[in-house]
Amino acid sequence: MALKISNTLSGRKEEFKTLKPGEVTMYVCGVTVYASSHIGHAMSALTFDVIRRYLEYKGNAVRHVVNFTDIDDKIIKRAQDENVEWKSITERYIQEYLDWMDALNVKRATVYPRATEEVDGIVAAIQTLIEKGNAYHASNGDVYFRALSQPNYGALKHQSPDELNSGARIEVEEAKENALDFALWKSAKPGEPSWPSPWGPGRPGWHIECSAMALRHLGPQIDLHGGGADLIFPHHENEIAQSENLTGERPFVRYWAHNGLLQAKLVDPETGKSSVEKMSKSLGNTLSVGKLLEMGDPDMLRMFVLGSHYRNPLTYTDESFEVALTSLKRLKSVFAPHETWGDPDSTVGKAEATAALEQAVQTAKAGFETAMDDDFNTPAAIARLYELVRETFKGRDSGASGAALQKARESLAELGGVLGLRMKELPITNGSQDVEPFIKLLVDLRKELKTAKQYQLADRVREGLKGLGVKLEDRPDGTTWIFEK
Numbered sequence: 001m002a003l004k005i006s007n008t009l010s011g012r013k014e015e016f017k018t019l020k021p022g023e024v025t026m027y028v029c030g031v032t033v034y035a036s037s038h039i040g041h042a043m044s045a046l047t048f049d050v051i052r053r054y055l056e057y058k059g060n061a062v063r064h065v066v067n068f069t070d071i072d073d074k075i076i077k078r079a080q081d082e083n084v085e086w087k088s089i090t091e092r093y094i095q096e097y098l099d100w101m102d103a104l105n106v107k108r109a110t111v112y113p114r115a116t117e118e119v120d121g122i123v124a125a126i127q128t129l130i131e132k133g134n135a136y137h138a139s140n141g142d143v144y145f146r147a148l149s150q151p152n153y154g155a156l157k158h159q160s161p162d163e164l165n166s167g168a169r170i171e172v173e174e175a176k177e178n179a180l181d182f183a184l185w186k187s188a189k190p191g192e193p194s195w196p197s198p199w200g201p202g203r204p205g206w207h208i209e210c211s212a213m214a215l216r217h218l219g220p221q222i223d224l225h226g227g228g229a230d231l232i233f234p235h236h237e238n239e240i241a242q243s244e245n246l247t248g249e250r251p252f253v254r255y256w257a258h259n260g261l262l263q264a265k266l267v268d269p270e271t272g273k274s275s276v277e278k279m280s281k282s283l284g285n286t287l288s289v290g291k292l293l294e295m296g297d298p299d300m301l302r303m304f305v306l307g308s309h310y311r312n313p314l315t316y317t318d319e320s321f322e323v324a325l326t327s328l329k330r331l332k333s334v335f336a337p338h339e340t341w342g343d344p345d346s347t348v349g350k351a352e353a354t355a356a357l358e359q360a361v362q363t364a365k366a367g368f369e370t371a372m373d374d375d376f377n378t379p380a381a382i383a384r385l386y387e388l389v390r391e392t393f394k395g396r397d398s399g400a401s402g403a404a405l406q407k408a409r410e411s412l413a414e415l416g417g418v419l420g421l422r423m424k425e426l427p428i429t430n431g432s433q434d435v436e437p438f439i440k441l442l443v444d445l446r447k448e449l450k451t452a453k454q455y456q457l458a459d460r461v462r463e464g465l466k467g468l469g470v471k472l473e474d475r476p477d478g479t480t481w482i483f484e485k
């Protein structure tokens, strides 16, 4: 089946065809490293991690570039507030970001270029744009891109320049020829970090760094460009204008993919009224990735993100993670340490049950791929995995062979892994890992009591555990147990 992907530029779902068969060039806008990342940033990283993993599962070699914006006003301000060099701020948050993404099982990008390490390429790009008449050195010392020099400026947002001008909140800057023009180079104010350029000391604007980095690390045209929906305008619109005029190649990006934003409840401290707003540092309705990682299974956030289609906005509430954790438990239940599955090499079993389970594996795999081929429909893909979990337990209960059970579990681990879930490596324990040996001890003790015909005491163990939320289930091959809510 062919993979289809929603392209923001065309506004349609299109078949995904890369410039070179079997290879994907992918650029995703990264973070500005002036503070700790919140789960909204992680959501974008998780979304494109799943997209990348699925492209790889389909047999593609993916070259994945994620930038760090390591110079801007907020970084300069933070450094001034802490009275340290700007570099110590950016180093701190880049390292923290990478550590947190590792903990979330986000695959490392092929390259993480930093704006301050790409200044040469950026300056060369700006110079070319000036020579071509797309940019100008203004009276205030800054260099601006002439937005209207790009034919169809506004195409990504599906608005005309007039609509953009009236709709967007654009700062009126006297030095600009047109309100839609945007800065490529910002001249340095006294005391600010700066780099030399033909237009005097200064630093690059935000938009140009992505064009220069994509060009340098991926080439003049790229297959897939991702980012949050809030980047469509002006950031990605500007990237198109810069890149296409710089290289003369169109389109700069073959497929534009944007994830919906993470929203969270915001309570007005004065009126007490609550509303749902985009999660943002400036609004103060954020949850840091570090806090999240203290809350238990690090796959929980991924599960929350996968539960909704990536293009839709997602709202975080207090219950969000409870729901995600319940789903995760269901999905990982076949890998719970207390479950027993018989000999994985044994082909002995009831023929009908074995055949039914083998069929269920095929059906789940095909259904999973159909769902993912349809613009990475993760909620539908996960539904196929739930079905396979059910069928696997059913297969065990109805006497499928150990080998068939093993194959079903391996398929679940593989497909879950395509979504980045650590099915085997991180079995669900709900923070109960510490008590498992004790439960096992009591289960063994109860077995001995039953053998010794001490039924009253054996029942006391069962009832006692039940009171603590642990349900025992006697099966022909032994006793299993689960945590009940």
Ligand SMILES: [Zn+2]
Binding pocket: 028, 029, 030, 210, 235
């Ligand atoms: Zn960018």
